[in-house]
Amino acid sequence: xxxxxxxxxxxxxxxxxxxxxxxxxxxxxxxxxxxxxxxxxxxxxxxxxxxxxxxxxxxxxxxxxxxxxxxxxxxxxxxxxxxxxxxxxxxxxxxxxxxxxxxxxxxxxxxxxxxxxxxxxxxxxxxxxxxxxxxxxxxxxxxxxxxxxxxxxxxxxxxxxxxxxxxxxxxxxxxxxxxxxxxxxxxxxxxxxxxxxxxxxxxxxxxxxxxxxxxxxxxxxxxxxxxxxxxxxxxxxxxxxxxxxxxxxxxxxxxxxxxxxxxxxxxxxxxxxxxxxxxxxxxxxxxxxxxxxxxxxxxxxxxxxxxxxxxxxxxxxxxxxxxxxxxxxxxxxxxxxxxxxxxxxxxxxxxxxxxxxxxxxxxxxxxxxxxxxxxxxxxxxxxxxxxxxxxxxxxxxxxxxxxxxxxxxxxxxxxxxxxxxxxxxxxxxxxxxxxxxxxxxxxxxxx
Numbered sequence: 001x002x003x004x005x006x007x008x009x010x011x012x013x014x015x016x017x018x019x020x021x022x023x024x025x026x027x028x029x030x031x032x033x034x035x036x037x038x039x040x041x042x043x044x045x046x047x048x049x050x051x052x053x054x055x056x057x058x059x060x061x062x063x064x065x066x067x068x069x070x071x072x073x074x075x076x077x078x079x080x081x082x083x084x085x086x087x088x089x090x091x092x093x094x095x096x097x098x099x100x101x102x103x104x105x106x107x108x109x110x111x112x113x114x115x116x117x118x119x120x121x122x123x124x125x126x127x128x129x130x131x132x133x134x135x136x137x138x139x140x141x142x143x144x145x146x147x148x149x150x151x152x153x154x155x156x157x158x159x160x161x162x163x164x165x166x167x168x169x170x171x172x173x174x175x176x177x178x179x180x181x182x183x184x185x186x187x188x189x190x191x192x193x194x195x196x197x198x199x200x201x202x203x204x205x206x207x208x209x210x211x212x213x214x215x216x217x218x219x220x221x222x223x224x225x226x227x228x229x230x231x232x233x234x235x236x237x238x239x240x241x242x243x244x245x246x247x248x249x250x251x252x253x254x255x256x257x258x259x260x261x262x263x264x265x266x267x268x269x270x271x272x273x274x275x276x277x278x279x280x281x282x283x284x285x286x287x288x289x290x291x292x293x294x295x296x297x298x299x300x301x302x303x304x305x306x307x308x309x310x311x312x313x314x315x316x317x318x319x320x321x322x323x324x325x326x327x328x329x330x331x332x333x334x335x336x337x338x339x340x341x342x343x344x345x346x347x348x349x350x351x352x353x354x355x356x357x358x359x360x361x362x363x364x365x366x367x368x369x370x371x372x373x374x375x376x377x378x379x380x381x382x383x384x385x386x387x388x389x390x391x392x393x394x395x396x397x398x399x400x401x402x403x404x405x406x407x408x409x410x411x412x413x414x415x416x417x418x419x420x421x422x423x424x425x426x427x428x429x430x431x432x433x434x435x436x437x438x439x440x441x442x443x444x445x446x447x
Contacts, residue, residue: 014044066098122187122206126151127199142187142206144180164189165204171377172446175209186210236282239275246271298341298424305336305372305382312349312370319357320368328369336372338380338445340425345443348418348429352384352441355415359388359439382443390435399431 017040024033065073073095075088113134116123122139126132130151140146143157155162157178164174168191176187188207193200246268253260260268309329313320320327338345353368360366369385391399400419415429422429426446433439 014041017041017044065095069102072099122208124148124151124204124206125201126204127201133201139206142178142180142185142208161187161189165191165202169193184210239279242271242275296341296344298344298421300339300341303338303340303342303345305331305338306334308338308342308345308349309370309372311346312353315350316353316357323357323361323366325357325360325366325368328367330369330371330373332373336374336380338372338382340445344421344424348421348443349382349384351415351418355441356384356386356388356439359386362389363387380445382445383440384443385438385440387438390437391431391433391439392435396431396433400429 061073064070075091077088077092116134117136119136120138122136122142124132124135124139132148132151135148140148143154145153145157148154151165152162154165158176161176161178164176168174168189170191170193173188173190176189178185178187185208188209190205190207192203192205194203195201249264250260250268252258309331313327313329319325349370353370356368360368365387367387369383371381371383371385373381375381400415419429422443428444430442430444431439432442
């Protein structure tokens with residue numbers, strides 16, 4: 001109210017001054033009087049403009065304080081009920097709210113920064129120009145550095161890690177071995193690409209999984225030793241027993257100078273033949289074992305999945321017909337292309353289809369389905385499904401262990417070889433099975 005009254009009073013005074021100035025001009029009063037009224041009118045106009053702008057200056061000052069994140073300014077309040085007082089109260093309330101929000105935002109920022117710094121997983125964020133925004137303590141420790149200004153400096157630390165960080169896209173991961181003063185580290189590198197306020201940047205996570213790998217490696221060796229011990233003992237025990245029996249009988253006859261009858265010679269010959277066959281079995285077993293460690297490096301090229309499935313059908317057509325198996329094929333899109341080593345991938349599919357043929361032997365409905373598609377993550381998926389009896393849960397966790405098999409015949413290395421071939425393709429193989437409902441093997445290619 002005080003502002004309106006003051007403004008109205010000044011306008012009235014200006015109007016009176018203008019009237020008096022006009023009167024002195026038309027009445028022919030002296031130059032001195034006219035000059036005096038001109039100065040008076042000019043001064044009133046200046047004061048009026050200054051008074052009118054005073055409130056706008058306060059608003060501009062208030063907005064500048066907000067622009068500069070200065071929320072500490074307090075506007076004086078007299079509690080006299082004037083409009084200026086009400087305006088100051090509103091200004092102070094808004095600044096107090098903004099100050100509270102800023103304090104809360106700062107507290108949240110410090111909280112998340114503290115969590116970020118104390119995570120055991122190494123984290124690095126950098127923009128398109130390579131400028132590092134945040135790097136936590138774990139990442140510095142893994143890279144054995146005190147600070148990282150630009151992500152390109154990683155090239156001097158480890159070239160493989162540098163290439164992985166730049167080449168990986170969202171969801172991509174890679175295992176990198178890196179030298180460290182505390183010993184060799186196996187780093188699992190995972191990358192996420194983000195956009196915040198139209199600025200693109202990458203979040204890289206580094207996790208040292210050396211101890212986990214060593215534990216899994218030890219577990220794998222223990223399982224392998226168990227299998228090898230079992231297989232070797234099963235073969236050597238009868239060979240040793242049979243050889244000892246023949247040796248004892250021959251020594252007894254030699255000591256007593258007794259000629260060997262023809263019927264005994266036949267028994268000895270049969271025993272030696274048995275030893276020979278069992279020894280050949282051991283040689284084949286060792287040969288299968290060696291093949292696990294000598295998988296060739298894939299030769300990548302474009303593979304038409306339609307042609308790949310057609311070749312599998314032609315190759316195994318006789319077995320399908322002999323066992324009365326219906327083969328179904330689904331490919332989406334129909335012209336789906338896969339990059340890989342065709343010979344190795346064919347070997348994987350043959351292993352899986354042969355297992356599926358065995359799985360549906362006792363099923364009333366013998367159906368094998370080959371399916372190919374692209375999942376939500378953009379990965380190419382090949383699936384081999386069967387309508388068999390399924391795999392028991394206990395066996396399901398062991399089927400990829402070398403020489404483990406649920407079949408009466410077979411070496412038990414097919415799935416192990418398949419898993420290694422998929423790893424050579426930077427992919428993976430998964431299985432899901434339900435008793436009575438069949439089994440599905442999924443080949444996952446990262447594209």
